[in-house]
Amino acid sequence: MLTLATSVQYLKGVGEKRAELLAKLGIRTVGDLLSHFPRQYEDWSAVLPIASAPRGESICVRGTALAAPVERRIRKGLTLYTFSVSDASALMRVTLFNNPYAAQKIKPGEAYLFFGTLTGGTVPEMSSPLIESAETGARIRPIYPLTAGLNSKYIEKLVSTAMLALGEQLDRDLLPDSLRREQHLCTRRYALENIHFPADREALETARRRLVFEELLLLQLGLLGIKGRSLAETAVKVHRDYTEEFCSSLPFTLTGAQSRAVKDCVEDMRRSTPMNRLLQGDVGSGKTAVAACVAYTAIRNGWQCVMMAPTEILARQHQESLKKLFADKPNVRVGLLTGSLTKAQKRAVLEQVESGECQLLVGTHAVLSEAVQFAALGLVITDEQHRFGVRQRAALAAKGMHPHLLVMSATPIPRTLALMVYGDLDVSVLNELPPGRTPIETYAIDTAKRERAYGYIRKFLNEGRQAYIVCPLVEEGETDLVAAEAYAKQLAAGPFQGYTVGLLHGKMKAKDKEQTMRDFAENRLSLLVSTTVVEVGMDVPNAVLMVVENAERFGLAQLHQLRGRVGRGKYASTCILISDAQNAEAVRRLKVMCETTDGFKIADADLQLRGPGDFFGDRQHGLPELKIADLLNDMSVLHEAQAAARALHDGDPSLERPENALLRDAVATLFTRTGEQGLN
Ligand code: ADP
Numbered sequence: 001m002l003t004l005a006t007s008v009q010y011l012k013g014v015g016e017k018r019a020e021l022l023a024k025l026g027i028r029t030v031g032d033l034l035s036h037f038p039r040q041y042e043d044w045s046a047v048l049p050i051a052s053a054p055r056g057e058s059i060c061v062r063g064t065a066l067a068a069p070v071e072r073r074i075r076k077g078l079t080l081y082t083f084s085v086s087d088a089s090a091l092m093r094v095t096l097f098n099n100p101y102a103a104q105k106i107k108p109g110e111a112y113l114f115f116g117t118l119t120g121g122t123v124p125e126m127s128s129p130l131i132e133s134a135e136t137g138a139r140i141r142p143i144y145p146l147t148a149g150l151n152s153k154y155i156e157k158l159v160s161t162a163m164l165a166l167g168e169q170l171d172r173d174l175l176p177d178s179l180r181r182e183q184h185l186c187t188r189r190y191a192l193e194n195i196h197f198p199a200d201r202e203a204l205e206t207a208r209r210r211l212v213f214e215e216l217l218l219l220q221l222g223l224l225g226i227k228g229r230s231l232a233e234t235a236v237k238v239h240r241d242y243t244e245e246f247c248s249s250l251p252f253t254l255t256g257a258q259s260r261a262v263k264d265c266v267e268d269m270r271r272s273t274p275m276n277r278l279l280q281g282d283v284g285s286g287k288t289a290v291a292a293c294v295a296y297t298a299i300r301n302g303w304q305c306v307m308m309a310p311t312e313i314l315a316r317q318h319q320e321s322l323k324k325l326f327a328d329k330p331n332v333r334v335g336l337l338t339g340s341l342t343k344a345q346k347r348a349v350l351e352q353v354e355s356g357e358c359q360l361l362v363g364t365h366a367v368l369s370e371a372v373q374f375a376a377l378g379l380v381i382t383d384e385q386h387r388f389g390v391r392q393r394a395a396l397a398a399k400g401m402h403p404h405l406l407v408m409s410a411t412p413i414p415r416t417l418a419l420m421v422y423g424d425l426d427v428s429v430l431n432e433l434p435p436g437r438t439p440i441e442t443y444a445i446d447t448a449k450r451e452r453a454y455g456y457i458r459k460f461l462n463e464g465r466q467a468y469i470v471c472p473l474v475e476e477g478e479t480d481l482v483a484a485e486a487y488a489k490q491l492a493a494g495p496f497q498g499y500t501v502g503l504l505h506g507k508m509k510a511k512d513k514e515q516t517m518r519d520f521a522e523n524r525l526s527l528l529v530s531t532t533v534v535e536v537g538m539d540v541p542n543a544v545l546m547v548v549e550n551a552e553r554f555g556l557a558q559l560h561q562l563r564g565r566v567g568r569g570k571y572a573s574t575c576i577l578i579s580d581a582q583n584a585e586a587v588r589r590l591k592v593m594c595e596t597t598d599g600f601k602i603a604d605a606d607l608q609l610r611g612p613g614d615f616f617g618d619r620q621h622g623l624p625e626l627k628i629a630d631l632l633n634d635m636s637v638l639h640e641a642q643a644a645a646r647a648l649h650d651g652d653p654s655l656e657r658p659e660n661a662l663l664r665d666a667v668a669t670l671f672t673r674t675g676e677q678g679l680n
């Protein structure tokens with residue numbers, strides 16, 4: 001008996017060759033075939049009168065052939081077949097090229113449907129239209145994603161064969177009846193029939209909604225399952241909340257958003273399962289203070305805490321800001337572990353960590369290496385390490401620890417997408433900046449105004465402020481280094497003669513990089529010329545200008561990160577984007593930057609401009625590929641599916657009830673195929 005799991009080779013019309021071609025489209029089983037959804041449709045059911053149908057668009061008309069096609073050989077290899085058809089409204093000329101087969105089928109007096117583009121004047125014309133019998137052709141036809149050697153009609157035929165052969169099996173619905181009714185969804189059979197062969201537009205919409213819902217539901221259930229598994233582990237006990245004690249000596253009051261995030265974290269840590277939380281907040285939203293506050297509660301409960309940064313420079317910066325935040329807390333000792341420490345320094349830190357004398361260890365990924373033994377690690381905080389990977393978690397587990405985890409990220413991802421990507425994490429969002437910030441003004445200018453921009457910068461430097469200039473991105477073949485060096489030299493000898501100009505680029509030795517950053521942070525340099533290495537984490541409140549050359553070459557997210565380097569102190573800041581770009585998308589990007597500083601708005605715009613596919617780069621996020629749902633337009637269904645998944649999961653966490661059995665299998669299949677590691 002044919003089932004969804006049967007290889008397509010068992011279908012009539014599929015030999016070895018075709019099976020190979022189908023495999024290229026990801027179609028191996030009958031089930032794959034049924035979920036090979038049309039990429040678009042041709043609507044042969046919306047028949048228009050020839051006289052009033054729009055010209056220059058794909059449309060469908062119904063006409064009676066007035067005579068048999070006339071063959072005309074124009075030259076070798078080019079034969080035309082022409083004939084006239086009419087509907088009640090007008091006459092139309094049809095031309096077929098080198099297509100005796102189609103021409104032969106046209107019988108005078110018979111009615112046909114013609115799908116194509118109308119052109120011409122007094123007598124409208126259609127060249128090489130698709131032609132179907134008027135009796136059976138008036139329907140919405142699927143157009144399938146294809147590969148060379150297969151055509152859409154073939155796949156259509158195959159789908160129809162498979163559906164017939166499956167018979168009653170199509171009535172097996174993954175979704176429990178109760179859920180289906182609650183969500184006003186059609187049956188699986190109806191959905192499959194109408195996504196491939198829609199009865200009409202409405203049926204297509206109904207079918208699509210059901211399939212989108214199903215797909216997103218499976219995804220969410222899978223993610224909840226993964227989250228559930230990590231919850232099963234034993235956890236570090238945190239009994240008391242020390243937030244107030246920590247805040248009493250802070251030089252500022254936490255913003256509402258910061259307080260909420262701290263509360264979320266402390267609540268997580270008080271549960272008997274480890275915290276798995278993403279703290280998402282724009283640059284400058286004060287994630288470090290949240291981290292410090294949460295760490296303080298963990299530490300006062302007798303635990304150690306680790307904070308990981310992606311680079312040494314950032315680690316050092318974190319250590320410095322944490323030291324300040326814990327300045328009057330003698331019971332918290334902040335240590336730093338990076339590759340550039342001397343052996344003796346390293347040993348000293350390791351000893352303090354092992355004895356428990358150091359409660360808060362800051363560093364790069366080295367902090368979780370073999371050599372580091374903790375007395376009692378209770379909390380791991382990561383900053384801008386987008387996926388705290390399975391390996392790091394395994395490393396921790398190997399040490400017999402299941403600490404709480406707080407992942408911090410300034411990468412603005414629309415919230416719904418964040419829930420998808422970090423589906424195994426809970427999310428807190430800092431959607432409010434600390435008070436007293438002056439908003440950053442952003443201007444996009446063309447290169448003709450560059451000299452004026454330099455003048456503007458000098459004015460601020462003369463007042464004692466500092467500025468960043470981000471170098472042009474290099475063309476292929478050039479090296480980053482040469483371009484940056486040449487550019488810095490040119491600025492120092494020209495418009496910024498007499499000012500202290502520093503250079504920062506990715507190929508510098510860590511030590512030199514650090515020295516330059518320090519010089520800039522301590523105001524020994526007025527102007528920092530830099531490649532995008534400056535993007536991550538520099539915090540110099542006295543720097544009030546950010547200039548980005550070739551701004552069109554940067555993505556919105558990156559521009560946003562760069563701009564976040566200024567506006568960090570009490571001075572009003574400006575960002576100048578220099579670009580001569582004319583193309584619409586680049587212009588639109590720069591316009592978005594000028595209009596808003598809200599990272600989430602920018603992320604939404606980015607999503608609109610680029611679509612979600614690009615958003616995560618390649619498939620590193622480890623999520624299964626979406627076959628039908630479109631994260632841009634199906635947001636409302638995503639919310640519904642999320643809520644439904646949560647309800648299902650709460651009632652039946654392992655989907656053990658008989659009515660959920662098919663769902664459970666489908667979730668398992670979906671995630672096995674993707675390779676689940678990516679999700680951890
Ligand atoms: P992020 O890491 O989210 O980009 P930071 O933690 O570096 O932001 O905070 C940016 C600056 O804001 C720091 O100088 C910090 O001391 C300050 N800050 C944080 N929270 C507050 C607050 N509630 N009120 C005033 N200043 C704050």
Ligand code: MG
Pocket residue numbers: 287288383537
């Ligand atoms: Mg930060």
